[in-house]
Amino acid sequence: MESFGISPDVYSLTVLINCFCLLNRVDFGFSILATILKLGYQPDCITLNNLVKGLCLQGNISGAVSLVEEMEKKGLLRMLEKRNFDQNVVLSTTVINSLCKDKLVAEALNLLSEMMSKGIQPNVVTYSCVIQGLCNSGRWGEVATWLNEMVQRKIMPNVRTFNILVDMLCKKGMLTEAKEVLNYNILINGYCKSKQIDEAMRLFHEMSNKGIIPDEMKDKRLDCDIVIYNILIDGFCNAVELTTAREIFSGLPAKGLQPNVQTYNIMIKGFCKNGLVDEANELLEKMDSNGCSPNKQTYNTIIQGLLQHSETSKATKYLKIMVDKGFSANATTVTMFIDLLSLNQVDENIQELLPKFV
Secondary structure, X not given: OHHHOOOOOHHHHHHHHHHHHHOOOHHHHHHHHHHHHHOOOOOOHHHHHHHHHHHHHOOXXXXXXXXXXXXXXXXXXXXXXXXXXXXXXXXXXXXHHHHHHOOOHHHHHHHXXXXXXXXXOOOHHHHHHHHHHHHHOOOHHHHHHHHHHHHHOOOOOOHHHHXXXXXXXXXXXXXXXXXXXXXXXXXXXXXXXHOOHHHHHHHHHHHHHOOOOOHHHHOOHHHHHHHHHHHHHHHHHHOOOHHHHHHHHHHOHHHOOOOOHHHHHHHHHHHHHOOOHHHHHHXXXXXXXXXXXXXXXXXXXXXXXXXXXXXXXXXHHHHHHXXXXXXXXXXXXXXXXXXXXXXXXXXHHHHHHHHHHO
């Protein structure tokens, strides 16, 4: 970077920390953290989470927990919260995820309980990690309890939550149970291929009648229906069946269903992955008028898609809109802009926005 006349900043150094952590050299990552502090920079949420993740990848869970506790003692987490970073839940979820992957579910649940006692609210990612940990440990009796709890907290299970359940059951050869416990992934992929949308809906209502789905979800039937359609649309987009995905998306209002932000995000991501960035752009522009406001994921997805297809001016436009709305860029978006800055492929004025969009 210095050869291009660009001094390293906290964002480029954070990318370097992430690289070292992925290469299992967390020690080098901490050396870069020391450099950040020596230069007078303030480490941000991505910087810290990369180090926590790196320690977890090494199996050093106690070190990860100690790092989070040390940051909390020094008031760093409170400082990040004042800058609108919901970092407590991100850091804690990173550690919980690692504990669950190592089948240390009891420790993960203890950390979750401690996290909630401090007023830190778990999100759908946190719950999905716990559910995966319970599945991996064969603690099936507790899965329904956690599903009920997350819905009671008005946190709707997402595609990943459902897929975790089905994946683990199928790996264990429990195909009958897979059909009875939110059997979305394998069966719905089959329905996608044969375009049997009504069959997917029939399966959902069959489970509902059996009492498999938590009562709170049954009370939100339309929300659950749109979840199924989101999975269908996502399946068709991943299978590069965009014509069918468009048809399903366009037909939702006729079925009395309103696409939610996740539905739009799936379509926009599908368009971007397949090089249809103009269609992705058009769809985003229609969201507000259709009563659905874009969120952080929407903007990050469209920006990354535009940058991948050299639409830097449009990407910069959405970056500014995202900043104005108070949303932050994710690590991928930040890295892509830093890479382009180092190659002088975007307006250098964008560097002024960097402190605002992370």
